[in-house]
Amino acid sequence: MSPLVALLIVPITGSAVAAIIQKYRIAERLVAFLTFSITFLFLLAIKSGDLFTWNLGFLGKNVEMGLQITPLSLFMLYITIAFGIVLTFYNLSEKSKMKSFLLLLTMAASNWIFMSNDMISFFFAWELMSWTSILMIFGGRREEEARHGALYYAMMSIGGSYSMLIGIFLLYNLTGTFSIQSNISYLMSLLATNPWWVLGIVSLFFAAFMVKSGIFPFHTWVPYTYGEAPDGFVPYLSSVMSKYGVYGFLIFLPLTLGAHVPSVLGLAWPNYVLLWFGSVTAVVGSVLAFMQDDVKKLFAYSSFGNLGFILAAIALFTPIGLTAGLFHAFNHLLFNGAIFITVIAVISKVGTTRMSEMGGLWQKMPLTFLTFFIGIAAAAGIPPFAGFGSKWMIFQAMISHGLIFATVLLFFASIASFLYLMRAFHAIFLGQLSHRYDNVKEVSSIGKITEGFLLAALVFFGIFPGFVLDPINSIVSSFGLKPLPTSGYEYINGFFSSVNMVSIFVVVIVAFIFGFLLFAVVAKHKKVSQDDNYTAGQIPQDWNLTPEMYQFSYDFYEPMDKEIAPFLKVKIDGFFKGFGQSVDYIGRAIKEIFTGNVQMYTYLTIGGLIVFIIAGWVVW
């Protein structure tokens, strides 16, 4: 058996086993963990260029289906399966309604997406991934909201898939083959004569990818879905599943449109538009994130905001842009995974997702606090953690193209991300501890191991980015671009300069120690309990104040929220919702045709015949 097939068979078998024993939570989670680990072992046997084909009797002929490994798919497989191992290990001690057999089916679909060499299996895997994740989200903590989130996601996702389906068949009817490679090269040859036609087909695909990655204007489902998905599944959803869109974009981006359509600043305008979609996504995600009080929603916005960064970078399709985008994809997977895993650890302990009800938890959960802290430091792009290098490279890539406005937008998004990360950090872990949480304990030892591992990974890949940049360079060269120069594992080579992460690490550590010394020596501390309040002698109840309201992160950015509020009146979300409502309304109107009255049906039948006869008479 080819190891490529094993990457599909093993998860599906594991899924069947997990489905049978789904009543026993520990056992099914163990199966999930083992399956991810075994799949990873098979992955080690796979190298770039591996190929596996078979024939499927469909559409009245033998359609050749294939699996193929490119450097990009190998990279994606490694990072997603490795993250899956970490997550399933953490989930051993996690108690939400996440069903492992669905997760394993999603993993099979995920592997298949990255390996598929023909559009049938790509679409098959894409839809498989859609429905398994939709079913998973139904199991969220809050029943009504979870159903709403899942259905919202389902509508967007299936709509996107159908758009892709039409694209697939438009291509198939032009080329007569489902092979992705041949279709891409056909599109390349079509570019010179019909660039607009190519653009039309590619946009049909891009709609599906934009939905899946939550790119503006299809980002609206993300907060509802991430916010309500079962806790054990959210990290997978945001870290792994958002990358399918990135992978999809990278299938089509090698189409060099530059020579055939008008260009802006040396960039073909479709790429330019895509870049702007990315930048706007980054801004929208970041700005909306800092207004959230629900911690899962906050990081949902943050998650697709980061996807905006990635899209903006890869849309350039220059060596540095591509490297930066892929590097950020990896870092996003890592820090977002760390953040979400610590967040769900906190949620599982305190039983709420509202940040204004948390606070002071660092005393109770120090390791979780530390991992979260490093995670948000990485997300904010603070050196020397993972996340710094990629953001730094993204800005270089943008500036090297002279894209000043987009760079400013991304900078703005980056600063806004400081704001929301700060808010989450403060609200969850700092400040006063509510008495409700006096009995909260640190996560179990499984959780501690996971968090320690993620912490180490965030620091390690921050200091030695070369371990990620090497495979990325081979991806870049597989796209026919010249990779960035490499000089040792601790260096990041940008467009303008290069950075030695180890020396930065040393500087940061020294500065940290110095600051800590100052903190220890100079400041006088006094612990203030939450009841020791600052209401100046008034009785809080008289003013309708609840403990949540004098949690200091309540309405954290109230002035800023007020400033931004007018801009938020235009709601994309509202558009989709209104559309749904009008469909519902039309449905109610149509239902009235079927009155249940047999006379009415007879009129309809006879009337239909009369219309036909008139039509026949007219054309005859």
Add this chain to the structure above:
Amino acid sequence: MKTYNLAALLVGVPLIMAFSIPLFGFISKQLAKWITVLTLGFEFFFGLYIFLWHIYPFNVIMGNWIPPFGENLYIGPFATVLIILISFVGLMISIYSLWSANYGDISHFTLLFLMFVGGSIGLVSTGDIFNIFIFMEITSISSFALAAYGPERRALGGAFKYLVISSIGSTFYLFGVILIYTQLGTLNIAEIAARISQTTSGLLTFAGILLVAGLAVEAELFPFNGWVPDTYTGAINPVSATLSGIGSVGGVYVLIRIIMTVFGKDGTFVSTYGNLDLMTLIAILGTATVVIGELAALVQKNIKKMLAYSSMAQMGLVAVAFSIGSKLGAYAGVFQLVNHSIAKAMLFLIVGVAISFGIGEKIEDVKGLWYKSPFLTVTFTIGALSLLGLPLFGGFWSKFALVDASIQRGGWYDFVIAIVLFASVVEAFYYLKIVGYMFASKPTSTAKIKTPISPAVPIVVLSILIIAIGVFPQIVGGISWNAAYELTNKMGGYVLNVIPTIIGH
């Protein structure tokens, strides 16, 4: 011309058994049920034998009167796949009925049921346009009585509506047949198909319209489908499954046979001898049915009614697929017909089990079914996802083929498929909503449901079949392709197999 007269048993046995059921009923009421199972088992394995040993296509010649002079059965690939489908779904429903049908005199139910299935098998295999009418009446009359069967008063209302509309449809059909007969003097499908261009084109257009209007009643196409929601909702669940899984198959079969074989033109997408393209007519009807069915299903609060509207919409989808007129379109249509029939029959059976265990018919009532019966929830999900055309389940391939066929045809079919896909998104919404209710909501009561073995067997078999088709589309794909050939090459695929000496005009 190949003949294989033994296959007359396919039509004969169920009818004979049906009429002798009262005799068996004297011995034991339970025996009547088992007779049904055995008869349909025989039908199924006979059909499978014809399929696996590649005996088709062949004729059954009655009394050595060679067609077009005598009446014949023609069993080509299309008839074979439908015979297997009808007898298989019938077999499953009869196994289910061992447990479920317990109202009044059970031999009435089994008699009517066997008559219905036998009539449907006759319908898809006959080679005579007037015999189609006879078999249609057999199935219709038995299904009126079936629809009225059961303890509920609303069943009578539903059956009455069905009766009225169906009679109007039969009349239309009969008028159409008469018009053709006055022109050509023959009732044999093959001869009519070969000589269709010898008729007056205006009269033929009129005949075509009458035939389409009459058959659209059984094929559940708007605006001739008013009976569907009330009849499906009123009938007991095995009957709803029968109407949806078998009745609509027969209806669509006749419609397609008339449009594509009798009125069709080889090598073109159209089927017209006047100026009215009947294929266009079907496409418009089909698209309207899909949209209206899905949108009406979206706002339903009763789960059986929702399934009924969804059934209507799926038949529209099948009609759209056939109306494309290409081989690929016919392939998609046959494939979709098979998938829909299996999945929708299964859904009705599952809902039947749930209802008989005290779960209401409202959509909210299935909340938390997962905690009461994981078995019913998982199988319902499989059926629903197959109808939505999601992978690992049969429906994926047929929807895939349908989109392929539409895009290949191009032109205004791009719009048709866009509308159909939009309606599919609506469909996804209401099915996934139910699935969400089942999986995620807390149940109102904690009473467990233990599905008895007799309804569990058909549900398991059907869901395994759905997954099998989803993983190996070749199971249905191969014969669907042959059926598509039969439909799109009327001379080579049909006429010359029945009357080898005839010359097409």
